[in-house]
Amino acid sequence: MTQAFPADSIGLVAPQTYSFTEPFTLACGRTLEQFDLVVETYGELNADKSNAVLICHALSGDHHAAGYHSSEDRKPGWWNGYIGPGKPIDTDKFFVVSLNNLGGCSGSTGPGSVNPETGKVWGADFPKLRVRDWVHSQARLADRLGISQWAAVVGGSLGGMQAMRWALEYPSRLRHCVVIASAMKLSAQNIAFNETARQAIMADPEFHGGDYFNHHTYPKSGLAVARMIGHITYLSDHVMGEKFGRELRSGSFTQGLDEAVEFQVESYLRYQGDTFSDRFDANTYMLMTRALDYFDLAREYNDDPATAFRRAQCDFYVASFTTDWRFPVERSREIVDALIAAQKNVSYTEIESPYGHDAFLLPNEHYRAAFGRYMAGIITE
């Protein structure tokens, strides 16, 4: 039977697992004796290995960024709109590497893996991670793939933080840094939302301090509430209004039980919360939101981002979206200002979109054109 994938799709893809057995010391001081990373690649690595692009995922992302895992897949990877033949991250030109980060729950070593020292699931005992730990583990992956320098490191949101950290930690190992809908650090409000999400998980008695594997439980409802909080903040007020208005689900007030779903938006949120908590691991969610909160690009550079960016040797592309209130345009402008102060080459696009933070994942002509132009300008030999 012929598989009919869209012509501009990379088509069928399959993840691969890479095992790393050299001890890996983390920012928190603890050492992992070994770890696995699940990776997908799209396109071909060229002869001088100068066309590799690293994709860094955001909070709830994974390695499956583009293409399809089977002909039955209803949905392609999470960034399929921007990775593929003729797309901004053009797989006819680039060799694209996308991984599930350390600590993740899609196959890479994380809280759901077995701790080889104890023979038990790590659970809450999995070491706390910082963005730099991901960057260092990604560098090991680059070593394994024989990639001494990325043509570009690319990420949106938490992924953009990884891209910026790459530019500071391994200045000679990337030529371009692409930072989309991100920030040099979270605002107090952002931290507050993440903390509330974590509280929702911890409040679930099935969480057992993260030790739910050993208790044969799962904090599904806590994680669902956490996701609902996150989800509201990824959408703009406007798009929620457009999407749901104040539509009543039944056409009239039922005024029934508290459990009754009255508004369409409630039904949508409950669905989002439920499906997310079916597929995602609560400990990973705790760990990833913590890494997001801790990230502070310039913390060890006297809180001066220009000083930090002076270490960088690559060029930068920065993009933001007008209705993103979780990573607002001001945060991206701060990045651009710091880069200019550090005398770096930076291109910046502020993209009109009604879709809030989610816009970085969604189709948008201006975004695609501007992002595509920047990526097309990258020299790969």
Add this chain to the structure above:
Amino acid sequence: MTQAFPADSIGLVAPQTYSFTEPFTLACGRTLEQFDLVVETYGELNADKSNAVLICHALSGDHHAAGYHSSEDRKPGWWNGYIGPGKPIDTDKFFVVSLNNLGGCSGSTGPGSVNPETGKVWGADFPKLRVRDWVHSQARLADRLGISQWAAVVGGSLGGMQAMRWALEYPSRLRHCVVIASAMKLSAQNIAFNETARQAIMADPEFHGGDYFNHHTYPKSGLAVARMIGHITYLSDHVMGEKFGRELRSGSFTQGLDEAVEFQVESYLRYQGDTFSDRFDANTYMLMTRALDYFDLAREYNDDPATAFRRAQCDFYVASFTTDWRFPVERSREIVDALIAAQKNVSYTEIESPYGHDAFLLPNEHYRAAFGRYMAGIITE
């Protein structure tokens, strides 16, 4: 021992309970055979009873709006900055009536009261309420006090919704309607935040579908998470930044347990959540957020607010705050536009404040002056 209250305070006040024994049919169709309202009054009712002002409280408010309950009180009532001698709601001029709404948890009949028909605590079986039910119960209170017409009905946030509903339900019973930091209906985003808060409560296994009294439990952690969600949305991003920045609690990352409180803002939020869940009833929170979600001023007026407001006979004062993103200035401007279209007298002040939705409770010179001027212009005989 002399009690030393601030000179501009109304001083010592004491709540009173009024019992209503006529059957009271609610918007949902159910009937309360009796109910109590807890009420505080400040100032003196004048001879022709023309100087009475009704205060309508918001989501988590109660009857204790001004003054002190004892000389040991560390804090006065919730709107003490705006109610008292020489203050905008001047107790030298007005007779101020402030009540805990029906369904509340500060002494008025609500989910925590005993259902006289069953002899058991109502719990989740307490009838669902709409804003109009509060208005009708407040009208009964006015009857009891012999007040045929309020000089003004005043409220902020959910209280402003009650004030507007008064103007439509009892056009001849108020001369002025004061609507602060409110809206004619919530946006989908607002409903989504409320729904997530309710989900947090329902996810707490101690909630038992609202029947926690009979289970001798209390959904404290769920209610705390609900309050944290609410609290973030009442503050502006800016003020959270000013108040907490990204200050670490210990001065450095501990990277310890997930339970560790790393940022000041987390510590603050947990405190807010905990103290609120100690004093507030979860069923009341469910019920009040539902009333907030359901409110839609113009729903039965062909969704045309000008048509709705044409019923009103009073004058209006509307105020909003620049950084309030839960009830943004646009929502107040819509009220003003509709009032103008309905050919009503309306004064409007847009107040510069960094404090988000909470600003309506906080000291602010411009707010105090503008609100005070409007109230001073009200003729009381």
